[in-house]
Amino acid sequence: EDQVTQSPEALRLQEGESSSLNCSYTVSGLRGLFWYRQDPGKGPEFLFTLYSAGEEKEKERLKATLTKKESFLHITAPKPEDSATYLCAVQANQGGKLIFGQGTELSVKP
Amino acid sequence: GAVVSQHPSWVICKSGTSVKIECRSLDFQATTMFWYRQFPKQSLMLMATSNEGSKATYEQGVEKDKFLINHASLTLSTLTVTSAHPEDSSFYICSAHIVSYEQYFGPGTRLTVT
Numbered sequence: 303e304d305q306v307t308q309s310p311e312a313l314r315l316q317e318g319e320s321s322s323l324n325c326s327y328t329v330s331g332l333r334g335l336f337w338y339r340q341d342p343g344k345g346p347e348f349l350f351t352l353y354s355a356g357e358e359k360e361k362e363r364l365k366a367t368l369t370k371k372e373s374f375l376h377i378t379a380p381k382p383e384d385s386a387t388y389l390c391a392v393q394a395n396q397g398g399k400l401i402f403g404q405g406t407e408l409s410v411k412p
Numbered sequence: 413g414a415v416v417s418q419h420p421s422w423v424i425c426k427s428g429t430s431v432k433i434e435c436r437s438l439d440f441q442a443t444t445m446f447w448y449r450q451f452p453k454q455s456l457m458l459m460a461t462s463n464e465g466s467k468a469t470y471e472q473g474v475e476k477d478k479f480l481i482n483h484a485s486l487t488l489s490t491l492t493v494t495s496a497h498p499e500d501s502s503f504y505i506c507s508a509h510i511v512s513y514e515q516y517f518g519p520g521t522r523l524t525v526t
Contacts, residue, residue, distance in 0.1 A: 334514075336514070336515070338517070343503075343520070343522070344519055344520060345416075345418075345505045345507075345517035345518050345519045345520045346456070346505070346517045347517070348514060348515075348516055348517070351514055389455065389456070398444055398446075398461070398509050398515075399446060399458050399461055400446075400456075400458070400507075400515060401458075402455045402456045402457075403455060404454070404455045405455050
């Protein structure tokens, strides 16, 4: 069964304190792994898509990496505006639907 | 990036009535649209997959007669919650799928059934 597990469930950081969020997955043929940011009461905002092991993508203070079993979202020197829930999802080769993890709620204090 | 809109952003209705939610892709044509629901502090749960001109595919456990989906064009899909009850209160989010397999999400619709 295709499955996505994110850890930790919640993460509290001080402004400037770098850290990483983990997304472990099992899927029968990976078409893509997606990272989204979701603010309260809003829809998910697309961040990255990773397609193959070894791939890395960066956007401002965020960097996403991918291995055959997991993905990491590294946050460098976070700011309070980075506070949000970060969602990881996988798309299997068969079909286009996304399977989401439970998310990591990130809180960055000034 | 691709823009997806939803209307309304929030709605309150009485138990037993029906509510229609629209999902539009504003600057691209979506081959497929998806409908999700999200309960507080939980992740997104896929309800159904909608392809233009064909019947929607519902996930296991989702009542197709209760959640009617119509994909009228490559830029519009609608979700109608029929005979709504308080347990249908949730945050409903649509997404549109483009050729590169990426999905872009709408801002969501908060449904409250009293």
